[in-house]
Structures are given as C-alpha cells and as structure tokens.
Amino acid sequence: MSVTQVPGACPLDCPDGCSWQVTVQDGEAVALRGTPDHPYTRGTLCVKVNQFLEHTRAPDRLLHPLRRIGRKGEGRFERISWDSALGQIARRLTETIERHGGEAIWPYQGTGTLGFLQGLQGRAGSRLWNVLGASRHDMTICSIAGLAGLQYTLGTSTGIDPENLVYSRLILLWGSNPLTTHHHLWKVIQRARRDGAHVVVIDPIRSRTAAQADEHIAPLPGTDAALALGLTHAVLQEGAEDHEYLDTYTVGWEAFRKRVLEFTPRRTAQETGVTEEEIIRLGRRIASSRPTAIRVSQGIQRHAGGGTALRALACLPAVTGDWRRPGGGLLYSTDGYFGGNREALYRDDLLSRPVRSLSMTRLAEGLLETDDPPVEALIVYGANPLASSPDQNRIRQGLAREDLFTVVMDHFQTDTADYADIVLPATMQPEHLDVHDGYGHLYITWNEPAIAPPGECLSTTETFRRLAWAMELTEPALYASDEELASELLDSRHPSLAGITVDTLRDRGWARLSYPKGHVPFANGFPTPSGKLEFLSETAQADGFDAVAGYVPATETHDTQLAQSFPFVLLSVANHFFLNTIFGNKQALRRRAGPPYVVLHPKDAAASGIASGDRVQVANRRGAFEALARIDDVVRPGVAMTTKGHWPKLTDGSGPNATVDERDADMGGGAVFHDNRVRITLLPPRGDDSSEDYG
Known part of the structure; x- marks a missing residue:
C-alpha cells in the first residue's frame, strides 16, 4: 500500500x-x-x-465533452469526442474572426479558481486570446471600485499584513464577516483580543461575526464614507489628530479637514442612521486607541459610491497616524505584495493591435447591445454568470441568442452551461498544477497534482493548448507546459520572491513572501505621485472625480422617492455554506444552507403581514425571485437580507441577481449588487413541499 x-x-x-x-x-x-x-x-x-x-467525486460531475441537442436553456446534450469538440470550436472561432475580427470573441473568465496558471490571477488563456485579437475581459465583478479608490489615496491597493492585527488595540471590521468569509483572520483577531483589543463590527447586518464582537454599529447601506468622515470629525473634536504624521506623510490635509468638519455628529447620524451617541463614542475610542486597524471587505464598495468609500476609509488611519504603526492602518487586499512576473503569463505583447474591453458585470449589455462588432462567440470558464452577474433576466435573453456560439468549461452543468453549444469538462484542484497567492495574507502556495483527472477532464491550460493546435496556430508561447508557466511566473527580481524558486516552493508546498513579520508597508511614504498619502489627489481630479476624498451616496439606497414603491434595500450577502455559486449543487451543503430566504425586521414584517416561513416574492422593475421569509432583528428596519450562491434552476428559476441593475459604481466599473431597492409581497402557499430538496 x-x-x-x-x-x-x-x-x-x-x-x-x-x-x-x-x-x-x-x-x-x-x-x-x-x-x-x-x-x-x-x-x-x-x-x-x-x-x-x-x-x-460528485455523481453529476462533467466527465466528457458535450454538444447541445436541444434548445438553448433546456440543458440537453450528447457526448462527443475531444477532437470533435475542439474541431467545432476552432471552426466557429475562425469563422467569427473572418466575419467580424477577433473582438467578436469574448473570453468570459470568473473567479472559479484564483490560480496563476489555471485561473483568474494569471488570466488563464490570455496568450491565446491575444494571438486571436479577442476582446479583453474586464474583471469588474468583485473588488474593482475599492481597488481604484485606494489607488487615489495610497497609490496602491495593498494594505497592511493581516497577521499584524495581533498588535492592534482597536479593530474595526468594516463590512467584514470573517467567521463566514475568511475565518482564519478571526483567529488572529482572537489573539489580539486576549491582549486587550476591542473589536467593533460596522455592518448593516448583525452577522455571525457581529454577534461575537464587542460592539456592533449598523449604518444604512451605502453610507460608509459618511460614517468614516463623521468618525474622523469626532477624532478632531478630541484633538487627537497626529500633526507630525500629517505634516510629514500626507498632502491635502487642510482641504480634507474642511470636508471632515462638514460631517458633524448630527449630519452623520442623518446620513447613516447611526445615532449621534454611537458616532461620538466610537470616534472617541478611535481617538484614544493606538494602533487602530480597519479590515474592509468587498461588500461596502458594491454601490454607486463604492470607490469613494474606500478613499475616505483609507484617510482615517492617516489622521490618527496609524499607518506608521504595526497593527495600524487598513486592510482591503494583500494581492499586491506578490511580485511574480504576471506579464510573462499574460503576454500582452502578442496582441497585434489594441482591442476593446468588455465589462464582466455588463454581460447582458455586451450580448444584447454591442454591435461594433457584435459578440458572436462567448467562451465561459471559471464562471457561472447566469447565476452570479447582475440583470439575470437580460443575461438569459442574451445567452438564448441563436447566433451566439457559447462554450462553457466547467465541473458541473450549471445554469450557464445549459445555454452552451459545447460543454468541456475541466479538472478540479487535486488534478492539475497551479500556483496561488492569497489576497488576505502574505504567502504563496504550490498546488501539485495529487491524482489523475477522472473521465476525460482536462485542465484549463491543456484545453487552450489543444485548441491552439486545432486552430493551427504557430506561436510557441501557446504551447508552454504548466511547469514552464510556473517558472516564468516566479522568474522575477521582485524582492518579495527573494530566495523563492520553483524547486523550493514545490518542495515545501508554501512560502511566506520575503517580508519580515511585523513590517509596516508605508512607514516611509506611499507610492503616490507625491510620495505621500493623498487626501487630495490630482490624479483623481484628472480622471473626473472630486480631488478631495469625500462621500458619494448610493443611487437607489439614497432615493427616497424610489423607496415609496420599493421600500426595502436588499443586501445579498455571502452564504456560509456556498462560495459564490460553487457548492450550490452539493446536496449536503444545500441541506445545511436551506432553501432561499429573505430576512425582514420584525417591524417591517408586521407592517407587511408577513410571518416567518411565509413564501414571498422579492421584486422590482428588473425582475423577481421567490424566497421564504425569516423574521429577525439582525437587519435594521428598511433593510432586507438574502444570500447569494443558490443555482436558479435548483430553486424557482431565478435569484437575487434578477433584481440587480447592470449599472456601474463610481470607479473602475464595479458592480452595484448592494445598491438595490425591492418590494416584498406575500405569496400564496404551495401545495408541495418547496424545501424538500434541502432536507
């Protein structure tokens, strides 16, 4: 054995x-x-x-290439060979290029894997798409608005080392629920608490994490920047600003100070729904707690003012001088610490001319309205946009186009795969080679293939190598092996990779990037044009934004007239048992998650005549979905909460994203999942047991 x-x-x-x-x-x-x-x-x-x-090993796993034999959306396929599948794909892509050029091809990649070889971090397949001149896929679904906002203030989106939170005396978990979305950070926080740290969760919902924190503040959705400015105002009232730090390491302080002074406790309370007493109390705690750390997750930037919110939040540690202290500052993403040679993977030099970008969160628009040239071929991998992207109903219309050639590479037959012309079976993580970093720590990891792929599953890299061969492409870079790709990625002179090679990483399996424990990334300045933290950014002004960090209200959340018809702000939060739509078909986890539900505050439920367990419709002008009502004061009045991750075809055929607008946040083209108003109405009970599949 x-x-x-x-x-x-x-x-x-x-x-x-x-x-x-x-x-x-x-x-x-x-x-x-x-x-x-x-x-x-x-x-x-x-x-x-x-x-x-x-x-x-799930029984519904895809093991062989499939060709559609029914109407789009029916999900009826027949098994075909890899040669036949690749031949058909090669022929259709070639015909598309001949008619409209390469930009009529949209390689639609998602976050199904974050690997540098097989997944999003290395833009898997980009070499092939560059050779073909395909449209550039603009990855806007997750964190882009916040990343863009931080760039204006810090010159980078890279924040503090999460392990430094052990040194923090005050930890603000701002729109962050680590017990559900990244529980290893909670262990760091618990170590800080044992040393006396005070933990505050700022979230419209009393999440699992909020229930275990020392304090919970529940602002109205989309008002985080106003709250950050109001708390900064309270710091100034205490005379706790760090003048030495402000003079040495920041620019635009006086302009920002004037803006902060506009956000009195009264105005901040009116904007945020947080009481003046709570604002003053937390502001005084921030004023007296050194160091203070802020952990921000992606949810708070998924609205019309999302990028601006991150700008304002990044300013708070500058006022208190916390950016120069271990355990002080802000953490949004650590991805920028890894200095691998990503460009060697992308090979954008293979493009013969500039190409257009198509936004991931505007898939419906791209399929239904883009005509210069039209999107005629859609290659989906690591993604299930029919369940995950905004404006679900219009996406369904776009995918149903008979003239659209769609290929889906996946592990299971998702809602999106039901609309494919060709479905290709992909390997899963124990079956292929990859390299990963983390956007919540400072380590990189080697993923060695542990077992042979089942059936005829192929890795993403191998699929694209074979497709390049089927298209008779001669560019040598298209045929690099996975080991060669890994070597190119790690062949970097960046100091983060000092002493880390393919051999050392493969031997141990992981390595900490070459930063000392307890390091302070911005102790000597920031990578901005001025070399300092920029309360006032000329770059932001040149890009059409307010030069001074401030507050941009969410569009629908802030619309009192719209609230008359659609009284609830709907938040679609992470499900504890799914990750995006991954595991949405796994029976054991579906049973634990239960059927789709929506949580209402007891006052709202009573006013609507809704009781716990009632079947309700959640709707607006864009679409609707059905759910079971839960009544709980974990949400504040006027806010409704549901979870993402259920597959529409395994529920009522729809989901929360049927109600989400295909509209951009203020920066980066980010999505606005949490800038969404709905009405919730009682439905008659069903005769059948609608939750039977969930146990």
Missing part, C-alpha cells in the same frame, strides 16, 4: 487562500486537511472546503 501527502492550495475566491494536504493512497485521494505547519492556515479548512474531495 502506497500512501503520500501531496501539497496543494484551495483555489476558491477567498482571502484565506489556504494551504492544504491531500492524502493519496494507491492513486486515490482519501483525505484532505489544512497544512498543519502553515502559519496562517494552521491545519484547518472551512466548512465548505472540508468536503472538497467529495465534491470532486
């Missing part, structure tokens, strides 16, 4: 980017655990990933 431990990495869209070990016995993966000696993973995985090996 042969037993080995194979190092790997969780591929999913989570900041924890866990290191794991697969136990392989006689060629079969028999166990999975977090890597015990990894300083951040510390031997544990989440409730979702603990069952990942079962997921790879």
Whole structure:
C-alpha cells in the first residue's frame, strides 16, 4: 500500500487562500486537511472546503465533452469526442474572426479558481486570446471600485499584513464577516483580543461575526464614507489628530479637514442612521486607541459610491497616524505584495493591435447591445454568470441568442452551461498544477497534482493548448507546459520572491513572501505621485472625480422617492455554506444552507403581514425571485437580507441577481449588487413541499 501527502492550495475566491494536504493512497485521494505547519492556515479548512474531495467525486460531475441537442436553456446534450469538440470550436472561432475580427470573441473568465496558471490571477488563456485579437475581459465583478479608490489615496491597493492585527488595540471590521468569509483572520483577531483589543463590527447586518464582537454599529447601506468622515470629525473634536504624521506623510490635509468638519455628529447620524451617541463614542475610542486597524471587505464598495468609500476609509488611519504603526492602518487586499512576473503569463505583447474591453458585470449589455462588432462567440470558464452577474433576466435573453456560439468549461452543468453549444469538462484542484497567492495574507502556495483527472477532464491550460493546435496556430508561447508557466511566473527580481524558486516552493508546498513579520508597508511614504498619502489627489481630479476624498451616496439606497414603491434595500450577502455559486449543487451543503430566504425586521414584517416561513416574492422593475421569509432583528428596519450562491434552476428559476441593475459604481466599473431597492409581497402557499430538496 502506497500512501503520500501531496501539497496543494484551495483555489476558491477567498482571502484565506489556504494551504492544504491531500492524502493519496494507491492513486486515490482519501483525505484532505489544512497544512498543519502553515502559519496562517494552521491545519484547518472551512466548512465548505472540508468536503472538497467529495465534491470532486460528485455523481453529476462533467466527465466528457458535450454538444447541445436541444434548445438553448433546456440543458440537453450528447457526448462527443475531444477532437470533435475542439474541431467545432476552432471552426466557429475562425469563422467569427473572418466575419467580424477577433473582438467578436469574448473570453468570459470568473473567479472559479484564483490560480496563476489555471485561473483568474494569471488570466488563464490570455496568450491565446491575444494571438486571436479577442476582446479583453474586464474583471469588474468583485473588488474593482475599492481597488481604484485606494489607488487615489495610497497609490496602491495593498494594505497592511493581516497577521499584524495581533498588535492592534482597536479593530474595526468594516463590512467584514470573517467567521463566514475568511475565518482564519478571526483567529488572529482572537489573539489580539486576549491582549486587550476591542473589536467593533460596522455592518448593516448583525452577522455571525457581529454577534461575537464587542460592539456592533449598523449604518444604512451605502453610507460608509459618511460614517468614516463623521468618525474622523469626532477624532478632531478630541484633538487627537497626529500633526507630525500629517505634516510629514500626507498632502491635502487642510482641504480634507474642511470636508471632515462638514460631517458633524448630527449630519452623520442623518446620513447613516447611526445615532449621534454611537458616532461620538466610537470616534472617541478611535481617538484614544493606538494602533487602530480597519479590515474592509468587498461588500461596502458594491454601490454607486463604492470607490469613494474606500478613499475616505483609507484617510482615517492617516489622521490618527496609524499607518506608521504595526497593527495600524487598513486592510482591503494583500494581492499586491506578490511580485511574480504576471506579464510573462499574460503576454500582452502578442496582441497585434489594441482591442476593446468588455465589462464582466455588463454581460447582458455586451450580448444584447454591442454591435461594433457584435459578440458572436462567448467562451465561459471559471464562471457561472447566469447565476452570479447582475440583470439575470437580460443575461438569459442574451445567452438564448441563436447566433451566439457559447462554450462553457466547467465541473458541473450549471445554469450557464445549459445555454452552451459545447460543454468541456475541466479538472478540479487535486488534478492539475497551479500556483496561488492569497489576497488576505502574505504567502504563496504550490498546488501539485495529487491524482489523475477522472473521465476525460482536462485542465484549463491543456484545453487552450489543444485548441491552439486545432486552430493551427504557430506561436510557441501557446504551447508552454504548466511547469514552464510556473517558472516564468516566479522568474522575477521582485524582492518579495527573494530566495523563492520553483524547486523550493514545490518542495515545501508554501512560502511566506520575503517580508519580515511585523513590517509596516508605508512607514516611509506611499507610492503616490507625491510620495505621500493623498487626501487630495490630482490624479483623481484628472480622471473626473472630486480631488478631495469625500462621500458619494448610493443611487437607489439614497432615493427616497424610489423607496415609496420599493421600500426595502436588499443586501445579498455571502452564504456560509456556498462560495459564490460553487457548492450550490452539493446536496449536503444545500441541506445545511436551506432553501432561499429573505430576512425582514420584525417591524417591517408586521407592517407587511408577513410571518416567518411565509413564501414571498422579492421584486422590482428588473425582475423577481421567490424566497421564504425569516423574521429577525439582525437587519435594521428598511433593510432586507438574502444570500447569494443558490443555482436558479435548483430553486424557482431565478435569484437575487434578477433584481440587480447592470449599472456601474463610481470607479473602475464595479458592480452595484448592494445598491438595490425591492418590494416584498406575500405569496400564496404551495401545495408541495418547496424545501424538500434541502432536507
């Protein structure tokens, strides 16, 4: 009997980017655990990933290429060979290029894996798309508005090292629910609490994390920038601004100070729905707590003022001087710490001319309205946009176009795959080679193939190599092996990779990037044009934004007239048992998640005549979905909460994104999932048991 431990990495869209070990016995993966000696993973995985090996062996997993034989959306396919599938794809892409040029092809990639070889971080497939001249896929669905906002203030989106939170005396978890979305950070926070740190959750919802915090502040959705300015005002009232730091490391302080003084406790309370007493109390705590750390997650920037909100939040640690202290500052993403040679993977030099960009969160617009040239070929991988992207009903219309050739590469037959012309079976993480970093820590991880792929599944890289061959393309870069790609990625002179090679990383399975523990990234300035933190950004002004960090209200959330017809602000938050739509078809996790639900405050429920367990419709002018009502004061009046991740075809055929507008945030073209008003009405009970599939 042969037993080995194979190092790997969780591929999913989570900041924890866990290191794991697969136990392989006689060629079969028999166990999975977090890597015990990894300083951040510390031997544990989440409730979702603990069952990942079962997921790879699911009976509904795709194992062979398929060709559509029914109408689009019916999900009826027949098995075909790889040669036949690739031949058909090659022919259709060639015909599309001949008619309209390469830009009529849209390679639509999602966050199904964040790997540098197989997934989003390395823009898997970009070499092929560059050779073909395909449209550039603009990845706007997740965090782009906040990243853009931070660039104006800090010159980078990279924040503090999460492990430095052990030094923090005050931790603000702002729109962050780590017990559901990145539970390893909670362990760091708990160590800080044992040393006296005070933890405050700022979130419209009393989440799992808020329930365990020392304090919970519940602002109205989309008002975070106003609250940040109001808390800064309270710091100034205490005379707690760090004048030395402001003079040495910032520009535009006087202009920003004038803006802050406009946000008195009264005005801030009116904007945010937080009481004046709460604002003053928390502001005084910030004024006296050194260092203070702010952990911000993506949810707060998914509205019309999302980028502006991150600008304002990044300014607060500058006023208190916390940016220069270990355990002080702001954490949004750590992805920028990794200095791998991403450009070597992308190979944008293979483009013969500039191409247009198509926004991920404007898929319906791209399929239904773009005509110069029209999108005639859609290649979807690592994504399930029919369930995950805004304006679900119009996406369905676009995918149903008979003249649209759609290829889906996936592990399961998702809602999106039901509309494909060709479906290709993809490998899962224990079956291919990859390299990962994490956007919530400072480690990189090697993922060694542990087992052979089942059926005829191929990795993303191998699929694109074979497609290039089927199209008779001669560019050598299209045929680089996975090992060659990994070597090119790590062939970098960036100091973060000092001493890290393919051999050392492969041997151990993980490595901390070459930054010392406790380091302070901006102790000596910021990578802005001025070299300082910019309260006032000339770059932002040149790009058409307010030069001074401030507050931009959410569009629908702030619309009192719209509220008369659609009284609830709907927040679609992370499901504890799904990750985006991954695991949405796994029966064990579906049972634990339960059927789709919407949470109402008791006062709102009473006014609407809705009781817990009632079937309701959540709707606006864009669309509707059905859910079961839950009555709970974890939400504030006027706010309704549901969770994302359910597959529409496994519920009522729709989901929360049917109600979300295909509209951009203020910066970066980000999505506005949380800038969404709805009405909620009682539906008659069904005769059948609508929750039967959930146990």
